[in-house]
Amino acid sequence: MIFAIEEINNSTELLPGIKIGYQIYDSCASVPVAVHVAFQLSNGLDPVIYTGDNCSQSGIVMAVVGESGSTPSISISRIFGPFNIPQVSHFATCACLSDKQQYPSFFRTIPSDQFQADALAKLVKHFGWTWIGAVRSDSDYGNNGMASFLDAARKEGICVEYSESFYRTQPRSRIQRVADVIRRSTAMVVVAFAAFGDLRLLLEELLLEPSPPRQWIGSEDWVTDTELLKFSFCAGAIGFGIERSVIPGLRDFLLDLSPSKVAASPVLTEFREDAFNCRLVKSAAKDERLCDGTEDIKTLQSPYTDTSQLRITNMVYKAVYAIAHAIHKAVCQERNSTTQCDKFTRIEAKEVLSQLKKVNFSRNGYDVSFDTNGDPVARYELVNWQKSESGSIELVTVGHYDASLPVGQKFRINRNLTWVDGGTQVPVSVCTDSCPPGTRKVLQKGKPICCYDCIPCPEGEISNATGICFFS
Known part of the structure; x- marks a missing residue:
């Protein structure tokens, strides 16, 4: 976000002569914290951050980027x-x-997850899987996403053996129960519409007592998260991820961490100390190593770099x-x-809101509207x-889905x-496997339509691949 704002503030084409100000808040994945900040932003920021004659107005918020999660986004959107x-x-x-x-x-x-749910159902149907298990985060993201998927799956003739929900703050016994359901199930395929933080706990539970091999199908929140690649029993997992992109100049921006920048930011200080296992302050304990300034961030192999x-x-x-394009349309003229x-x-x-509805531009090869x-x-x-x-798991792009x-x-x-x-x-x-020739399908009482017995056709009748007997 900071990189984008600095690019815009240095641009001669977008908002020339105007600089965008910003503040960043960490909601700590807490809805009450997010709501508190939303009320604070709606009431106007503390004018102390707007000093001098270069600002046209005091702390009036023009727009907000966020939230990351659906549940806090729902809450703060009702305020904004x-x-x-x-x-x-x-996100x-x-x-x-x-x-x-x-x-x-x-x-x-x-x-929107409506598109992803439809795509996941078509993916499951494409590979001929009609008997699946389903797990989801017990949140707006997981519950709504899975509901959309199950609705699309039913239309594709897919049956669900179980559908379980869990959340990272629930007692461990709940996550253990979901893990046991997966272990005891007969469905080979597990569709997980879950947030990364939730699924990580479930996979850690499954690691303690591995289940029979399972084919994992993932939603975008976790299937492209490289931190989960350590769970080797999920090798072969497939799912839909947000398109990869290249942002020119971002890596150099991230690596340009001068000592003064690090010292001025508690977040960067914590990051550097953790990355190099040393302390920047002289108050370090005896058994802690002091950073000597020779640490080179370019040598790091981490998600940050x-x-x-x-x-x-x-x-x-x-x-x-x-x-920025919406503000440009509101204050600039050709x-x-x-x-x-x-x-x-x-x-x-409200003027930015009106212009935002009409934005249509391209940036680094990506269209935005x-x-x-x-x-x-x-x-x-x-x-x-x-x-x-080498035996490690890698993310490989094997296809695409374009709703347009x-x-x-x-x-x-x-x-x-x-x-x-x-x-x-x-x-x-x-x-149930397809019925062999000469037999027909009989649904099993109390089971989904995908589960049936195969019984011989009456004398004088034959059957084809449909599992229905008829006179020859």
């Missing part, structure tokens, strides 16, 4: 909506947020630029092929957890996948 303060989220995907009657000022640069897998980062980047902006023009948040629901065009990468020659393409062309796979246990054959996950 009545004030017409536009909110652009980079809140609940389809419920597309309801403009409830969330009139909400936008997002990440697709790895800009090759930028996904959600690009959603933040696009959100900042979308807001005159004689030049752009003139009046930094002393007093604008209100919003439909009438405040949603972007839904595009995903199909990713596969594949074992490398015609029916039948949205989903494509362009390279080979590897499956559970490193297999090359698509695993089978059905409740």
Whole structure:
């Protein structure tokens, strides 16, 4: 976010002569904290941060980037909506947020889960899996996402053996119970619509007493998170992730951490001390090593320095630029092929909200616009957890999903996948195998339609692959 703002503030094309100010808050994944900050922002910021004559107005918030999660986004959007303060989220995907009657000022640069749920159902159907298990985060993200998926799956003729929910703050016994359900189940395929922090706890539980091999199908929140790749029993997992991107200049910006920058920021201080296992202050304990200034961040191999897998980062980047374009339209005019902006023009948040609905621009090869629901065009990468020659698991892009393409062309796979246990054959996950010739299907009492017995056809009748007897 800071990188994008500094780019914009140095631009001669976007908001020339105008600098955007900002403040960043950490909600600590807590809804009450997020709501507290939302009320604070709605009431106006402390004017002490706006000093001198260079600012056109005191602490009036023009727009908000965030929240990361759907539940806090829902809560703060109900606060910002009545004030017409536009909110652009980079990671809140609940389809419920597309309801403009409830969330009139909400936008997002990440697709709605409705698109992902439909894509996941088509993926499961594509590989012939009709008998699956389902686990989800017990949150707005997990519950709404899984509800959309199960509805789409039923339309595709897919049956669900179990559907379990859990949340990271619940007692461990709840997560143990979900793990036991997975171990005892007969479905080979497990679809997990879960947040990274929740699923990590479930996988840690399964690691203690491994279940039979399972083919994991993941939602975008966890399937592209590199911290989970350590769970080798999930090798072969597939799912839809936000498209990878390249943001020119970002890596150099991240690596430019001078001692003065680090010292001025508690966050950067903590990061550097943790990364190099040393202390920057002289009050370190006897058994702690002092940083001597020779530590080179460029040698680090960490998520901070790895800009090759930028996904959600690009959603933040696009959100900042979308807001900047909206402000540009509100305060700048094109005159004689030049752009003139009046930094002393007093604008209100509702003007930015109005312009945000109309933004349409490209940045680094990515188009940014919003439909009438405040949603972007839904595009995903199909990713596969594949074992490398060294034995580690890597994220490999094996296909794409583009909701803007015609029916039948949205989903494509362009390279080979590897499956559970490193297999090359698509695993089978059905409740009952197809009935052999000469037999017919009889549904099992109390079971889904995917579960049936095969009994011989009456004398004089035969059957084909449909499992229905008829006279020859």
